[in-house]
Amino acid sequence: MMLNVAGKNIETNEQGFLCNLTDWNEDFTEVVAKNDGVDLYNDHWELILYFREYYEENQTCPTMHKVVRELGKKNVNFHNQKEYEKHIYKLFPKGPAHEVCKLAGLPMPQPDD
Numbered sequence: 766m767m768l769n770v771a772g773k774n775i776e777t778n779e780q781g782f783l784c785n786l787t788d789w790n791e792d793f794t795e796v797v798a799k800n801d802g803v804d805l806y807n808d809h810w811e812l813i814l815y816f817r818e819y820y821e822e823n824q825t826c827p828t829m830h831k832v833v834r835e836l837g838k839k840n841v842n843f844h845n846q847k848e849y850e851k852h853i854y855k856l857f858p859k860g861p862a863h864e865v866c867k868l869a870g871l872p873m874p875q876p877d878d
Contacts, residue, residue, distance in 0.1 A: 770796050782866070782873050789817075789870025797868055801859075808856055809868075811836065816869040826866050826874045829853070 766781070767774045771792045776784040781797060783789055794813060798805050815836060819827045827835075829850070837849035857864040862874045 783870045786870055793870055794868045812865050813869045816865050820871050826871055829862050
C-alpha cells in the first residue's frame, strides 16, 4: 500500500507497517495516527520515541513488560507499574505493542513480544 506523507509516497504493508524502516519520520506517525483514529499527545510520543531508541540499540522491539518496568518507574504520575500499564492500554486500546511499533516505523512485533 502507498501512503502519501507530506507529498511523498511511502510504501507500507497490508497492516500499515513501513516496508522500508528508513522512510520513518514524525509526519509518517501523524498520518498513520490520524488514519487509525489516534490523537497523539506527549504520552504517546514518549512511547513512540522510546520504542525507536530501544530498537536502534537492540534491533528488536521492546516487550510490554520491559516498557512498563522502564518507563513506569520513571513516570511520577503513577503510583505503581500496574497503573502505568493500564494507562498505556488506555492510550492504545487496540494493542499497545502493535500500534506503537507501527507508529514508530518499526517492524511488526512478534507474538511473544
